[in-house]
Amino acid sequence: MKRLVVPVLDLALRVARRLRFFPFSLVFLAIGALLRRIELRRGRARHVLVGIADGPAARAALLAAGRAPTDLLVDAGTGTEGEGAVSSLFAAFLAIPTLRSVGVYFDAGALQQDLPLWGARDEGGSGAAARLRPVPYAGAQREGELLLTRLAGGRLVYVLDDRRLSLEEAQGLAAESPEFLFVDLAGRGGQPPGERPGNLVPLGAAGLGLHQKLGLVRSADMYIGSDPILAAAAPRTAELPALRMQGGLRNRLRGRPVAGDTIH
Amino acid sequence: MNAEQAGSGSGRVAVGVYDFSYGPYALGDALTWSMNLACLAADRGCDGVDQVLFIDPKRPSSRYQPFITGLTAPAAIDALLPGFLCTPGLRSLKVLRDAPTFHRFLWRDGFRRPMWPSLWQQLNRQLDQVSHFRINAFWRKHGQLPRLQAPRGHLGTARAWLAKAAPGRFTVAVNLRQSVRAPLPANLFRDAPLPEWYAFFDAAARSHPDTLFVLLGGYGEWDRRLLRLPNLTIPRREGLGLGEELALVTLADMFMGSSSGFAAMATFADRPYLITKVEHLFARYVEVPVGAAHYPFGAAHQRLLWCEDERDLLMAEFVALRARIDEGIAAGRIAGSPSGAAS
Numbered sequence: 001m002k003r004l005v006v007p008v009l010d011l012a013l014r015v016a017r018r019l020r021f022f023p024f025s026l027v028f029l030a031i032g033a034l035l036r037r038i039e040l041r042r043g044r045a046r047h048v049l050v051g052i053a054d055g056p057a058a059r060a061a062l063l064a065a066g067r068a069p070t071d072l073l074v075d076a077g078t079g080t081e082g083e084g085a086v087s088s089l090f091a092a093f094l095a096i097p098t099l100r101s102v103g104v105y106f107d108a109g110a111l112q113q114d115l116p117l118w119g120a121r122d123e124g125g126s127g128a129a130a131r132l133r134p135v136p137y138a139g140a141q142r143e144g145e146l147l148l149t150r151l152a153g154g155r156l157v158y159v160l161d162d163r164r165l166s167l168e169e170a171q172g173l174a175a176e177s178p179e180f181l182f183v184d185l186a187g188r189g190g191q192p193p194g195e196r197p198g199n200l201v202p203l204g205a206a207g208l209g210l211h212q213k214l215g216l217v218r219s220a221d222m223y224i225g226s227d228p229i230l231a232a233a234a235p236r237t238a239e240l241p242a243l244r245m246q247g248g249l250r251n252r253l254r255g256r257p258v259a260g261d262t263i264h
Numbered sequence: 265m266n267a268e269q270a271g272s273g274s275g276r277v278a279v280g281v282y283d284f285s286y287g288p289y290a291l292g293d294a295l296t297w298s299m300n301l302a303c304l305a306a307d308r309g310c311d312g313v314d315q316v317l318f319i320d321p322k323r324p325s326s327r328y329q330p331f332i333t334g335l336t337a338p339a340a341i342d343a344l345l346p347g348f349l350c351t352p353g354l355r356s357l358k359v360l361r362d363a364p365t366f367h368r369f370l371w372r373d374g375f376r377r378p379m380w381p382s383l384w385q386q387l388n389r390q391l392d393q394v395s396h397f398r399i400n401a402f403w404r405k406h407g408q409l410p411r412l413q414a415p416r417g418h419l420g421t422a423r424a425w426l427a428k429a430a431p432g433r434f435t436v437a438v439n440l441r442q443s444v445r446a447p448l449p450a451n452l453f454r455d456a457p458l459p460e461w462y463a464f465f466d467a468a469a470r471s472h473p474d475t476l477f478v479l480l481g482g483y484g485e486w487d488r489r490l491l492r493l494p495n496l497t498i499p500r501r502e503g504l505g506l507g508e509e510l511a512l513v514t515l516a517d518m519f520m521g522s523s524s525g526f527a528a529m530a531t532f533a534d535r536p537y538l539i540t541k542v543e544h545l546f547a548r549y550v551e552v553p554v555g556a557a558h559y560p561f562g563a564a565h566q567r568l569l570w571c572e573d574e575r576d577l578l579m580a581e582f583v584a585l586r587a588r589i590d591e592g593i594a595a596g597r598i599a600g601s602p603s604g605a606a607s
Contacts, residue, residue, distance in 0.1 A: 013363075025387040029374075032367030039364065052417075071365070079354075079416035086417045087507050090345050090359075094338045100362050106416060107355035110277075110314060114356070117368055137338040139447075207483035207500045211342065 009035055036117075045119025047071040048099075052082045052089065059092045060228035063132050065099055071118055072102040079106045091210040092229050095134035134233045136214035144215020151201055152181040159217050161185040161225030162240040174200035183220065185213060277355065278305035278378040280315040281370065282348070285323040286389040289332055289340040291506075291525025293393040294347035295412060299532045300392075301380040302351050302410040303402040308378040312355040315348060317341070318366045319359065331448050343482075346507035347525070349415035350533075395549040396559065403561040412532040414511035422511035425504060426478075429497055433476040434586070437513045437530070438496075441522035441541075442485045454541060456522045456573055458487060463575040468582065469495040475586075478516060480509040480526050517600055518565075518589055520582065536565040536589045536598060538581050540573050565589055565598065 013031045039045050048065050050058040052074060062072065072093050076086055086104055093102050103118065105111040136144065148157055156179070160170055163186050174182045174197035184202045196202075208216070214233050217223045223234035231237040280301035287293065305313050319341065325332035332340050341359065348357055360366040374383035381391050403409055414422065426435065440456035443449045468475055477496040479486055490496055499509060510529050513519055519530035519537040523546070530537040547554045555570050562568070565588045567581060592598035 021389070022384070022387045025389075029367045029370060029387065032364045033371035036364035036368035040368075045365075069362075076417070079349075080420065081417075083417055083421045084505070084507060086349065087346055087415075087505065091342055094342055101358065101360040101365055103356060103358040105356045107312065110312070110355040114358075114369075117365075117372065137342070138335040139339050205501050205503060207503070209342070209505070211339070 006035070006038060009038075040117070040119050043120055045071070046122040047073050047118040047120070048122050049073045049075065050089070052076040052085045055082065055085070056226075056228055058085070058089060062089075062092055062096050062099065063134075063228065063232050065096055065132070066122065067098055067132075069100045070098055070122055072099050073111070073115075073118060074102065074104045075108075075111060076104050076106050088210065092134070095136060095211065095214060095229060095233075096132065097135055098132070132232065134214055134229050136211040136218070136233075140209070140211035141215040141218070143212050144217070145219045148181075148183075148216060148219050151183075155179065155181045155199075156222075157181045157183060157220040159183045159185060159220045159223045159225070159230075159234070161223065161227060161230065164240055165224075171196055171200060183216065185216075185225070276308065276310040276378070277312045277314055278308060278310040278380065279373045280313060280351070280380050281318065281374075281386055282315070283318045283320070283386065283389070283391075284325055284337070284341075285318070285320045286326045287391050287393060288326060288329055289337075289344055291344060291347045292528040294344060295350065295525060295528040295532060296396075297380070297391075297393050298348065298351045298412060299410075299528075300398050302353075302412065303399055304378055304380045305353060306410045307402060307405070310353070310378060312353045313351050314355050314373070315351065315357045316366070316369055317348060317357070317359045318363075319361050320363060320366075321361055322363075343506065346415040346418060346505070346510055349417070349507070350412040350510060350529070352410050352413055354416060396551060397549075400551050400560050409532075409534070409561055411534050412514075412529065414514045414533075415507045418507035418511045419514075421504070422508040422515055425499060425502070425508065426512060426515055429499075430476045430478070433474050434472070435516040436475060436477050436582075437480055437509075437516040437519045437521075437526070438477045439480045439519075439521035439524060439526035440486070441524045442481070442487075445485045446482070447484075454522065454524075454543065456541065460573045460575045460578065462489070462493075464578040464582070465493050465496055467575065467579050469493070471579075471583075472586070477520075478512055480512065480521075517593075518585060520578075531559065531562075531566070536585060536592070538567045538569065538578075538585055540569045540578070542568050542570045544570065565592055 009031055013028065013035065046068065048061060048070055050061045052058060074086065074089055090102065093099050103114060158180055160182055165186070170182065170184060178199055180199060182200045184200060184204060186204055210229065213230060217230050217234045220234065221236065223230055223237040224240055225231065226239055278301065280297065282297055301313060319337055321334060324334050324337040358369070373379065374386070385391065399409065440458065440461055441454055443455055444452050465477060475495060479490060479496055479498045483500050486498060490498065499512065513526055513529045514533045514535060517536065519526065519535055521527060521540065523539050523542045527537065527539045544554045550559060552559060557567055559566070559568070565585055567585060569581065589598055593600040
């Protein structure tokens with residue numbers, strides 16, 4: 001009998017949602033609320049809670065959401081902490097396929113009121129996190145890929161996204177390695193065309209959102225930077241200090257993947 | 265009783281519900297919805313506001329936006345989110361993509377809290393996101409309106425950018441509707457005629473060299489020729505997004521531009537503005553006759569133009585408004601830009 005409850009309710013829900021006016025919409029509302037109640041009682045609803053003040057760690061925490069549908073709760077403080085962080089966290093939320101809904105809270109009381117309706121807290125660390133890859137939304141993936149196809153052709157593409165790499169260093173690297181294309185996302189500016197190597201493309205001021213960057217990074221060959229979401233999306237990723245320790249950036253980039261690179 | 269007093273100290277919380285299965289993905293509509301919600305909250309004596317946005321996976325958009333599908337809805341909401349962060353007293357914002365979760369929240373709140381739209385309207389999928397009827401009614405009742413604020417978490421960046429980009433200058437936030445450059449063009453007759461605006465910017469560079477125009481809007485919606493104008497800058501080229509742009513509308517000395525989402529922000533944030541090319545059809549929804557110079561709640565430095573944009577008219581209106589704004593700032597009636605010459 002218990003097994004029949006959810007399928008019957010589900011069928012009733014589907015019938016009710018076809019008739020989108022009162023009183024059918026009220027029945028639809030009641031059945032939907034009941035289904036959620038059952039989900040909560042059975043412990044199937046889970047959420048991940050992150051604090052906006054955690055900075056990049058909050059974005060990294062999204063990758064630990066696991067493979068089952070999960071909701072994301074954001075403790076945004078009073079809203080003045082972490083300028084632009086709510087919007088960037090929301091963009092990251094949209095890139096994690098297993099995250100379903102999001103609640104952003106600027107008031108601790110509101111968060112406490114809502115917690116019972118969000119289900120159990122998921123502490124992460126299930127091991128699935130390492131295999132989760134952020135996915136940009138459809139248009140952004142196309143835009144990123146098309147940009148690289150036009151700019152790079154068949155060349156290997158390295159995405160530079162670390163401000164510790166100076167402008168001079170990036171330009172020297174590009175001048176020494178004309179066989180590669182370097183896409184600079186770090187927004188450190190650049191010399192005008194004609195005064196910088198043609199294979200160094202500064203896109204830091206090109207107005208790319210997270211999803212356009214994701215599309216670009218996914219179709220590049222290596223991401224050199226520390227943004228957790230972009231690093232998790234790239235086919236290969238490395239951090240600048242690690243590359244430097246491996247005997248020089250230029251020589252290292254000429255090589256193929258080695259132990260220490262993150263390969264997805 | 266003013267708008268702030270109306271909502272003080274009761275502990276009540278209003279709920280706003282925006283269901284994209286019948287509500288549009290549009291900045292102006294999002295801001296008008298926020299303003300209606302702010303008026304409801306103030307009128308019912310609420311201290312705070314909770315907002316719920318619902319994207320039904322099986323019906324992610326209304327019949328008027330069939331091009332927004334399950335695949336493109338994430339891009340649409342990502343581009344629009346800061347528009348829902350401007351409501352005064354905002355305690356929480358939920359974006360739900362699961363019907364039972366949405367209905368559970370609605371079941372809990374819809375019967376016991378003031379709600380916009382009302383539960384009855386939600387059940388019948390009726391959302392008036394266009395008209396100013398309730399806003400005008402609030403104005404008539406209380407004599408003033410609640411104000412939309414800069415989106416939560418974007419004001420500091422916008423303020424710092426403005427202080428750096430326009431020190432000591434009179435700043436004008438500008439939005440020129442260019443749907444022709446959008447991925448899915450619509451209603452091109454509402455687009456701003458660029459040659460007239462170019463001529464206006466050129467003339468303003470000569471007559472008002474202390475003025476900086478800050479162009480707002482999507483990255484693909486402006487003409488590259490604008491980059492060569494000495495008195496115009498584009499924040500999106502420096503990594504700023506919609507959140508900072510909306511904050512800039514609240515910080516700039518005035519707003520000029522097409523009747524669109526940014527114009528709605530200037531209107532409901534109570535900034536000085538000149539809104540151009542207002543559609544005649546819109547008159548009945550804002551309860552003013554075609555040709556009226558102001559909204560019912562508009563002040564002398566908040567002007568509407570119902571005709572085609574024309575360079576001499578733009579200049580005449582700009583000069584007159586600039587004089588009123590300088591006078592208003594000097595008299596303390598208008599808050600100037602934190603970095604502006606006028607302040």
